[in-house]
Amino acid sequence: MDYTAAQSGFRQRKLQPNMRLRNSSVDGSDGSQLFEDTSGIGPGSQGGYRNQPADPQAAGFSGQSLLSDPMSNLAMAYGSSLASQGREMMDKNLDRFIPISKLKYYFAVDTVYVGKKLGLLVFPYMHENWEVSYQQDTPVAPRFDVNAPDLYIPAMGFITYILVAGLALGTQNRFSPELLGVQASSALVWLIMEVLAVLLSLYLVTVNTDLTTIDLLAFSGYKYVGMIVGIVAGLLFGRPAYYLSLLWCCAAIFVFMIRTLRLKLLSEAAAEGRVVRGARNQLRMYLTMSIAAAQPIFMYWLTYHLIR
């Protein structure tokens, strides 16, 4: 027993450097202060994490004599180092395809931001300053600036739209569980096609803009809020309420998109409202208006079959 205890102590000391390295790399990537550390046990958690692999092993060794075999000890140490290596490799490769660190920026929201943004999506007429504020060349996180695009509202809006569509179909006795999947995939396909169409038209008009694909995805996802409002009004109060609320939300999202995209797509002179001649600026204006006009069309197209 003493011999195996010494062996296990030796193995644990060899394990710890691996664990510590992985922990410090995780802390380094979170140091950009996108999210506040509300855990409150920051330094303590590292000590706890380091002690944790020791305890189950010690418990295992004292409990079962099967695990006191040095060969299984070696196998366990090898297995856990393989697992940590595999996880590092998967993280590195996944980061190449889906930029996870960039996605984190779009989910750095809080309740006040979501409330203000929802109000802006339904009533954008009183808001004056539509510019995104920057902090030393990087855009400020959405929780500090109500004009910055985020992915939280589009994601939640999409899921809520699927659920509300299921509810609407259920009140008309047309519901079956496969229909939820059909609604979800067709809405997703329309979203992807819209983002691809906008990307293609931005490429053709050679607009030098700092809009990324994820920004376009966020802007295209904002229309789900209006759709949900329309469907819920139609379910509660009937067809006229559906048409009225959809009309209101269509106008609101039209104005919202134009005011947001104007600052990003048009040149500064045209964005300030002065009439600038030239074919290129006219083309950009047409592009902005058609992107904004596509939103109400999609909003009607994706919801009219739900209200009978």
Added chain:
Amino acid sequence: MAFTLYTLIQTAILCTNAIAVLHEERFLSKIGWGVEQGVGGFGDDPGIKAQILNLIRSVRTIMRVPLIMVNSACIVLLLLFG
């Protein structure tokens, strides 16, 4: 209306195939969309026609080999699973 992700993939493959089969000298030059008409002026603004021609040329150059593989995979899958 019942779009699935599979129809999206199908659409993408069909559209890319359609762009890739446009022949340079038999067709595009005849309608004035050849390579030499694409690199017109070196001004600040390439213009929409130059961008489209650039896009067609780059799709043909880059997507030839991947399209061969994707099309073969599609043919085999359709033969096996209908």
